Amino acid sequence: MKERLTNNLGLKVLAIFLAFFLWLIVSNVSNPVKQDSKEVVVDIINKEVLAESNLTYEVVGKSSVTVYYDVHTLDAYKISSSDFYAYADLSELYDVTGSIPVKIDIVNNKGLISGTPATKPGVIQIKTEEIQEKPFELWVHNKAGAPADGYATGDITLTPRVIYATGPVSSIGQINSIGVDITIDSEATGDYTATTTPVFYDANGNSLNMGSDVTLNTTEITYRVTVLKVKELGIGFQVRGNVADGYRFTGVDCDVKTVSVEGMKSALASLNTLEIPSEYLNLDGATGDVVVQVNLAELLPEEVTIAGNEEVMATVTLRVEPLEIRGFKVELTDAELSGASDELKYEFNVASVQVDIEGLSEDLDALNERDLKPVIDVSHMAEGEHRGTLALTPGPGFEVINTEGFEITVTAKDPANSSTSPNDVTKDSGDSTKETTKESTKETTKAS
Numbered sequence: 001m002k003e004r005l006t007n008n009l010g011l012k013v014l015a016i017f018l019a020f021f022l023w024l025i026v027s028n029v030s031n032p033v034k035q036d037s038k039e040v041v042v043d044i045i046n047k048e049v050l051a052e053s054n055l056t057y058e059v060v061g062k063s064s065v066t067v068y069y070d071v072h073t074l075d076a077y078k079i080s081s082s083d084f085y086a087y088a089d090l091s092e093l094y095d096v097t098g099s100i101p102v103k104i105d106i107v108n109n110k111g112l113i114s115g116t117p118a119t120k121p122g123v124i125q126i127k128t129e130e131i132q133e134k135p136f137e138l139w140v141h142n143k144a145g146a147p148a149d150g151y152a153t154g155d156i157t158l159t160p161r162v163i164y165a166t167g168p169v170s171s172i173g174q175i176n177s178i179g180v181d182i183t184i185d186s187e188a189t190g191d192y193t194a195t196t197t198p199v200f201y202d203a204n205g206n207s208l209n210m211g212s213d214v215t216l217n218t219t220e221i222t223y224r225v226t227v228l229k230v231k232e233l234g235i236g237f238q239v240r241g242n243v244a245d246g247y248r249f250t251g252v253d254c255d256v257k258t259v260s261v262e263g264m265k266s267a268l269a270s271l272n273t274l275e276i277p278s279e280y281l282n283l284d285g286a287t288g289d290v291v292v293q294v295n296l297a298e299l300l301p302e303e304v305t306i307a308g309n310e311e312v313m314a315t316v317t318l319r320v321e322p323l324e325i326r327g328f329k330v331e332l333t334d335a336e337l338s339g340a341s342d343e344l345k346y347e348f349n350v351a352s353v354q355v356d357i358e359g360l361s362e363d364l365d366a367l368n369e370r371d372l373k374p375v376i377d378v379s380h381m382a383e384g385e386h387r388g389t390l391a392l393t394p395g396p397g398f399e400v401i402n403t404e405g406f407e408i409t410v411t412a413k414d415p416a417n418s419s420t421s422p423n424d425v426t427k428d429s430g431d432s433t434k435e436t437t438k439e440s441t442k443e444t445t446k447a448s
Contacts, residue, residue, distance in 0.1 A: 031074045033114055038079065040067050040086040042102055042124050049090045050128060056168050057090070060125035065102050070114035083108040084117065088124045099123040129168040134175075136163050138221065141179030141201065147188040147227050152262040152307050154226030156182065160218065163198060167214035175214070176203040180221050193224045228262040230307050235259065235296075235314065236275040241284035243320050248360065249283055250321050256314040259296055260307035267303040274299060276316060283318055290318040325401055326364045328355050330374050332406065335390060339379020345411050346378055353390060353404035363397050371395065381410045 041064045050057055067084050085107050088100040102119045138158045147153060163178055180196045198221055200208035237252045259274055280294050296312045297305065306312050332348045340346065355372070357364065375391040388408040392400050 031072050033070050034073050034076065035068060036071055036076050036079065037066050037068045038081040038084060039064050040081050040084045040104075040119075043085070043087040044090060044126075045087050046090045049093075051131075054131050055128045056131045057126050057128050058168070060098065060127050063124070065119040065121060065124070067104055067117050067119055069117040071112055072114075075112045078109055078112055080108075083113075086119065088126075090126070093126060093128075098126050098128070100126055129170060131166065132169045132172045133164055133166045134172050136165060136175070136178040137161065138163055138198065139177065139179045140182055140223075141177075141199065141205075142181045143184065144182070145184035145186055147184055147186065150230055151189055152228045152230045153184055154228040154262065156226070157224045159222040159224075163221075164217040165200075165214050166217075167210070171210060171213040174202060174208060175200050175210070177201045178216075180223065182223060182225075184225065188225065188227045191224065191226050193222060196221050196223060229265045229268055230260055230262045231268045231271065232258050232260055233271065233274045236273040237281055237316065238275055238278040239281045239283060239318060240278035241282045241286070243283050243286045246323050247287055247320050248323055249286075250319045250360070252281075253317040253319060254314055256296065256312060259312055261300060261304050262307045263301075263304035267301060271301070271304065276314075281316065281318060283320070286318070286320045287322075288320055290320065292316050292318075321360055323358050324361045324364055325356050325358045328357060328367075328369055328372065329353075330355055330369055330372060330390065330392075332374075332376070332388075332390075334369070335374035335376045338375050338377045343413055344381075344383065345413050346381075347409040347411070348388065349407040349409070350404075353406055355390065355392060355403045356401040357392075357394055357398050358401050359394075359398040367394060367398065376408075378408065378410070381408065383410050383412060385409055 042059075044057070044059070047057075065086055067081075067086065069079070071079055083106060085105040086102055087105075088102050090100065093100050101123050102121070104117045104119055106113055106117065138161060140156055140158070143153070143156070158180065165172060165175060165178065178198050179201055180198055182194075182196060185192060185194075197219055198216060200210055200214070202208055235254055235256060235258065237254070239249070239252065243249050261268070261271070261274070274296060276294055276299065280292055281290075283290060292315075294314045294316055296314050300306070329352050331352045332350070337346060357367065357372075359367070372392045372394050375393075376388055377391065378386075386408045388406045390403045390406075392403070394400065
């Protein structure tokens with residue numbers, strides 16, 4: 001019996017084989033192997049190969065592949081995309097087609113996966129492009145806000161002034177400019193510094209999102225804002241030249257009454273009026289209004305500008321009006337006798353004379369004979385016939401052009417005859433009272 005048990009080695013081997021076979025049959029029936037798949041992102045390695053050639057790349061189409069593998073049904077849930085590492089080596093790039101084979105490594109749960117995984121597609125498409133570095137001069141694309149009342153924004157200085165963008169030629173080509181947006185401190189009364197970030201703009205001024213395709217040598221821009229004092233200036237006029245005969249310069253009109261300027265406080269301290277110099281305002285030979293256009297910004301000192309850097313054009317009108325000659329009738333009895341003697345009597349050969357006054361039409365309309373203040377100088381006249389001269393002082397803006405002549409007869413007064421002819425010139429009532437008083441005094445003296 002013992003020998004039978006020890007001499008059946010063949011039976012034992014057969015039994016083991018049958019047991020394994022039976023286990024295999026049971027396993028495949030209850031937990032069969034199936035094909036499954038996962039989407040895996042492809043990692044691009046050895047990028048320096050292209051960088052050394054001043055090239056960059058982009059994946060054409062999907063940057064992932066589908067990984068197919070065999071796994072027992074009951075273990076399928078244990079497999080995830082992270083169990084696989086898919087990669088494409090740029091050193092294996094086939095330039096003609098732009099294809100790189102995709103390789104797969106099992107990084108987790110290797111014992112659960114049967115056979116060798118496969119990918120679909122088996123290659124990934126790469127497009128290479130030359131890398132370009134291009135300089136852009138920074139500019140202030142948008143300036144919002146304003147400083148405190150009475151102040152204005154002056155120069156804005158950006159640091160750095162030039163920025164370098166690096167990326168694919170096609171991406172760099174989309175960039176028209178690189179600028180910054182700035183918000184002015186509403187409480188600023190002096191210069192200050194702040195920072196901002198650059199923004200890409202296309203040719204239409206629209207902002208661009210370049211993502212990671214384009215890099216900048218710096219992403220922080222420092223800007224310094226100069227804050228200027230604002231001052232309101234009146235307009236002055238320096239007029240030169242003479243108008244033509246028969247005309248008069250009557251004043252200046254300007255459509256701009258004041259102008260706001262900005263500058264450093266020291267530069268504005270002595271500036272109160274913006275003078276338009278005589279080189280712009282020449283009246284020589286003018287027979288009508290002279291109208292000129294003046295750019296006020298051109299007249300400011302070097303360190304002073306128009307507020308807001310605006311261009312202010314002023315229209316200046318030098319008013320020139322024609323003169324008119326008009327005749328007036330002056331009653332000689334209304335004239336003051338300068339230097340008249342109390343013992344003499346002055347008689348005129350005419351009651352009135354015609355005088356011609358030159359002036360502006362509007363002024364002449366308001367002028368009357370009393371405004372002429374006529375005076376006859378008789379201080380040099382003794383008894384006899386004399387040629388009279390009428391002096392007039394009509395006031396500023398008028399000129400006496402001509403006066404009619406007249407004769408004056410000077411005779412001694414007759415004490416006994418108190419009556420006077422219509423053409424006699426007598427003293428005013430005050431002088432008459434004085435004469436009467438003198439005579440009364442004489443009579444009183446005689447009586448005493």
